Amino acid sequence: MNRSKFDFSSHPLLATSPHDCIPHLAAYMTDHNVEALPPPRLFASYSAYPLLPKSVRESSDCKIVYICRNPKDVFVSHYFFAMKLRPPMLPPISMEEAFDLFCRGVSEFGPYFEHVLSYWKANFECPQKILLLKYEEMRKDTVKHVKQLAEFLCKPFSAEEEREGVIEEIVKLCSFEKLTSSEVNKTGKVAFVPEMLIGNDNFFRKGQVGDSPNHLTPEMIERLDKITEKKLKGTGFTFGESKEY
Template sequence: MAAPSASCLVGPVPFKDIATAVDDDHSSPPEEYGDVVSDLPSTTALGMVLRQYRGSWVMQERVTGFISLQRRFTPRPGDVLLASPAKCGTTWLKALAFATMVRGAYPPADPQHPLLRMNPHECVPFMDELFTAGQGAGLEALPSPRLMNTHMHHALLPASVTDNPDCKIVFICRDPKDMLVSLWHFLRGVRPCTFADLFDSACEGKTPNGPIWDHLLGYWSASKTSPDNILFLRYEEMLVDPVDHVRKLARFIGQPFSQGDEVAGIPADIVKLYSFDKLKGLAANKAGSYDGKVFNFSHESFFRKGVAGDWVNHMTPEMAQRFDTIIEDRLGGSGLTFK
């Protein structure tokens, strides 16, 4: 089946709907970068082989995808890229951003809303994984404006994105201790490990897309240099006032809510209808799985507690102090803190 013409549609549209209409060429991951990968420093952590690529520890299976993305991805005016370390509110941000950007075609109360029938990750493509699988061309089938996400460090993004005033980047982070706890619960479903093992690896900076402090600093510094192009969000602050953050997001991407939208309560409806708890309870997120190209994750695994401060149930005071000290030392002088 031929792909629908992007010119006939206005984005964002659910990636899953477009992907099923695109001929599946079963293309394999790019192999021409194999020599580059084999020459990179390596380590083993949590049963995974990591390669150090431009200062970041990357799962070996993803390095070729990162290189391919850097060399082959072509941005378009209006592109919106959601960036984050893993387990920092990515799924919720995808839902809120998607619902905000498609509100003209799908009002939040629409019973046919895509978020009611599919997982947020099926609506917003994870471009790292597509390029890892050699399927980056699938992004070309999406109509503009495109909404995508990545876990790549800012330093690993193509200059065509980071230096492009027509592309917007929205970065979300959370307290690194909570991120670590959430990551452990997420990973142990596909890669059994103890929390102590993950904790020690994180303290050494050797986790997928680590070190976490470099991940944070890259986007933090870029947001200070280019505030019109990078919006830096904190998960904990979004929990306190999600409606205001949805407004901020809409303004940042150039689609602010009109006075009529406000009177109609659209921002509040988006937050209410696509809150973490509402999404967690949907049938689409209780069944099925997401193909992560390297691992498969159940839809249910993307929704655990969604709260702040759960780290106290997993870390001893000594562990928390050790991790806080490392993070504070690495972020020292940047103005970015988590207390």
């Protein structure tokens, strides 16, 4: 959306965390007037589709990009992230305990499958408003999905941009390797709310597909696979394949 405003050598993402570049909608709304921002406005949200503000869901001008991931990798990634942020005065939660909660739909953002399917249904009903992307497929062919994203946002790349390698430069700028090597993501902090500072390094672990078998037992994998099959039956939706390409 803003690629014409910055060059790659001095892009804000080189010195600013992604969470500061794209503020969280719920946190931003607590202290700011969203309407005061000039369009186009870009926000992040973890809310299920029905819980988004009515103005977001009903505005024909507001586009939504939703990224989902295989539930096994989602659980493992979220578990390690949550353990990093768990207050030291609280007892640790074992992976087995956390896994049972995940399987039963206990999550701060609601049951994972219902969360994904809420956007899948909305995407099916209004594809021009909602773009649903799968993390695994994005990893497999990032250039293809950056082009798809630009077209969805009505900001397609010109033939000249493609010849000059602009898409590849964007992919490089936003890559896991580039972000984790940035000093701001090694030492900086982000505040979702004033009293909650989180180190930027907590948001990065491996950035890989298919890490879950390294942490889940065969019995845990079988249980979650059965839940996945049951939850998705009859929906027409499938998750991306959980393996690195």
